[in-house]
Structures are given as C-alpha cells and as structure tokens.
Amino acid sequence: MGSCLSTSTPPNEPNAPIKVEEEGVKVFTVDELKKATKDFGNKMEIGESLIGYIDPKTLSPAKEGVGMAVTVKRIYLTNKQSLQDWLVDQEFLRLNPHPSLVKLFGYGTDLGMLFIVSEYFPNGSLDRHICRESRPKSLPWETRLKISIGAAQCLAFLHSTKKVGLYGTYLTASKIMLGLEFNAKVSYLGLNILPPHDEEMHFFQAARPLTDLYEMAETDFFSHVTEPKQFHYAPPEYILSGMSHMAGDVYSFGVILLEMLTGFGKTRIIKAKRGIRNDKENIVEMIDPDLESNSYPLEAGRQMCKLIRKCLKEDPEKRPSMQQVLDKLNAIAQI
Incomplete structure (x- = not known):
C-alpha cells in the first residue's frame, strides 16, 4: 500500500490502514479520524472544522493533552475527478513548500466526502x-x-x-x-x-x-x-x-x-x-x-x-x- 500523497488514482480502499513515510502526508481511515476527533465531536456539519489530536511522529490518533492538535474539515466531493484534481494540486504544494502555507498532514475519504487534516491555529482566522x-x-x-x-x-x-x-x-x-x-x-x-x-x-x-x-x-x-x-x-x-x-x-x-x-x-x-x-x-x-x-x-x-x-x-x-x-x-x- 502507498502512503504519501500521490497523483496516481485514488486508493480503492480508502479505509484501509496506511503506512506513513518520510513525506509525512497520510491517508487516514475514517476510524482513525473518529478516534482523533472523539467521534467527530458527536456532530460534524459539512464544511465545519473540528479539533483533533494526532501523534506528531506517526500521525496516528492521540489523546487530548498528549498528541498534537490538528484541524479536521469535511467537504463534499463534487465528483470522482475532483479528488484526483485535489491530489494533483496537493502534490504540487508538497513539492513546492512555503513556511507561510498551511501544512497538510493528511486526508481521508468516505462516501463521497473528503476529510482534510491540517495545522491547527490557536488564534483562528x-x-x-x-x-x-x-x-x-x-x-x-x-x-x-x-x-x-x-x-x-x-x-x-x-x-x-x-x-x-x-x-x-x-x-x-x-x-x-x-x-x-x-x-x-x-x-x-x-x-x-x-x-x-x-x-x-x-x-x-x-x-x-x-x-x-x-x-x-x-x-x-x-x-x-x-x-x-x-x-x-x-x-x-x-x-x-x-x-x-x-x-x-x-x-x-x-x-x-x-x-x-x-x-x-x-x-x-x-x-x-x-x-x-x-x-x-x-x-x-x-x-x-x-x-x-x-x-x-x-x-x-x-x-x-x-x-x-x-x-x-x-x-x-x-x-x-x-x-x-x-x-x-x-x-x-x-x-
């Protein structure tokens, strides 16, 4: 199984476990995202962002106060191609990093939805x-x-x-x-x-x-x-x-x-x-x-x-x- 963000076709099993490689961009399973966010905070609207916690080294789910805070956002995918386009764009950003660009830690997909896991900002927007x-x-x-x-x-x-x-x-x-x-x-x-x-x-x-x-x-x-x-x-x-x-x-x-x-x-x-x-x-x-x-x-x-x-x-x-x-x-x- 692959692990880093790729421009190849999306994984056929989006909920399958994934190995984390050096690039640090992970494909999360829905179960992992639930653990990281306390079951999506029991309520997660489309477009809403939640705080989750992951281990900064392995990117696996972690408990509050132990892991690193991250932002988790859920977005509808408009079609199958939209995920592919998003992956291509994120691969470009991975290869062209900038210190003033919000860091992507990973993503997950489920039933036509995309979950984006990124940096958490204590002062918000x-x-x-x-x-x-x-x-x-x-x-x-x-x-x-x-x-x-x-x-x-x-x-x-x-x-x-x-x-x-x-x-x-x-x-x-x-x-x-x-x-x-x-x-x-x-x-x-x-x-x-x-x-x-x-x-x-x-x-x-x-x-x-x-x-x-x-x-x-x-x-x-x-x-x-x-x-x-x-x-x-x-x-x-x-x-x-x-x-x-x-x-x-x-x-x-x-x-x-x-x-x-x-x-x-x-x-x-x-x-x-x-x-x-x-x-x-x-x-x-x-x-x-x-x-x-x-x-x-x-x-x-x-x-x-x-x-x-x-x-x-x-x-x-x-x-x-x-x-x-x-x-x-x-x-x-x-x-």
Missing part, C-alpha cells in the same frame, strides 16, 4: 480579529503589518510557481490563519473541489451593466452563492464571469488590507469600496481610530492607503502583481 465591533482586541499596527506581509509572501510565492489564480472563487480573510504569535499562513486546502460558480448569476450578468452588478454584489442579491457573507471580497471580473485569476487575488487581498487598516465590518467595507471606486472617499480618513490612539507612522499609513487603492482598481491589468504588493509592504515596514 484573520476575520475574527478585524471588525471593531466583534474582535477580541485591537491589534497594533506592527502586528497588522506582520500579518499582511506574511500572507503576501505566500501569495506571491504561489503566484510565481503556479502562474494562475489561487482560488476557485476568491481570497477571503477567513483563509488567512494566525498562530500564537500572529504569524500568518495562507490556507490553500481544497480550492479545486469547491462547488462551481452558480449558473443563476450568469443569467443576470448578460442583461445588466457592470454598475448594476456592483450594486447587486453590495446587497444580499447573491445570497444563494457559496459564502455570501464574504462576497464583498469578490473582484469585478469574478462578478462578471465567475472566474478569477492572479489579479483577482490581488483585488481580494486589497479588500483584506482595507479591512485591517479600517477595522470595518462587511457593510462599511462595501460602502468604503463604493466611495473609493467613485473617488468620493479618502482612505486616510477611514483609518481605525484604535491605531491612531496607539500611534503609528503617519507616512506608513498614507503609503498603505495608496497601495490599497491600487489593489482595488477595476481594471485587472492596472493592479500590481502580488510580488509588487509584497515589495511595497516591506518598504512600508521600513518607515
């Missing part, structure tokens, strides 16, 4: 730490910049190696994970098995101009689309065609930078984006007051505002590359 009204505490300027640079490093690396947009939909703050010291890592797990873009949206695209589509995207019109609460991250070209490329990742990252700089939630971010697009809003005037009270380099703030405006350009060709975004963030950190 970035979206939990952004909005003024709901965040546990306000992060200082240095931490926000550290998170931005860490995520940009990974995105720039993946763009340089894959030469394509990274997500089947678009980048969101929930895909940026934070460790104990707020070191950021990008979650790039399961992107090729996301549901296809909803065909209903295309019906309206053909009949409406871009300005109307913007307005619809900035309401609950697309409530039927996957992750409707995060649709404000979607670049214009995704709204138009259901497709997003590298420039789309830059746009979504620009939205994330805007959230981190302002502390705005979804509703205010939507209004801010509209104002920026129409040249009616000054980003400097939106900066999170908690940052001002804790002081930060004013010139750094102004440069961040300029970078965000460039990332949010409607025309994808006018946006900077992720490498250019990273270079600018590093320059801002020196101010």
